[in-house]
Amino acid sequence: MHGNPMPDSYVYVTEEGVTRHYADGSVEALAWEDVVEVRVVTESGEDVLFILLDRDGEGCVVPRSATDATFLARLRYLPDFDLDRLTLAADSAHDGVVVVWRSPDPPSALPDLEYD
Structure with a gap:
């Protein structure tokens, strides 16, 4: 019996994150x-990718197919x-990378803590 092949990746979206x-x-x-x-x-010929990044440049790549x-609804809360x-940007015929959103508030610095 042959089933569907396992996808090369899958994405979970929750209220907490991706x-x-x-x-x-x-x-x-x-x-x-x-x-x-x-x-x-x-x-061209590839799936569109949405890339979400944190302040350290780490992130999560989400294919449009996933x-x-x-x-999309959760993105609207940003x-x-x-x-x-x-x-x-996703429907553009031009190949490339487009930044479609940046946080309007720069990340706050961690407070300096003094230890005894």
Whole structure:
């Protein structure tokens, strides 16, 4: 009996964040509260990629084929996120990378703590 082949990756979107599991067992995850930038990568003949990054440049890559209404709805909770800009970038015929959102508030520095 032949079933559907296992996908090379799958994505979970929750209220807490986004997690992508790869077939090789590796995992990328990012909490929504840590997202400071959203990029769209387009390449001819390839799936469009949404890249979510934290302030250290670490992130989670989400293929458009793995997105659903939950992912798009959650992006709208990012401050001043423009869903139309995301759609235009994803539907662009030009190959490249477009930053569609950056956090309007720079990350706060950690307070200096004194220890006795």
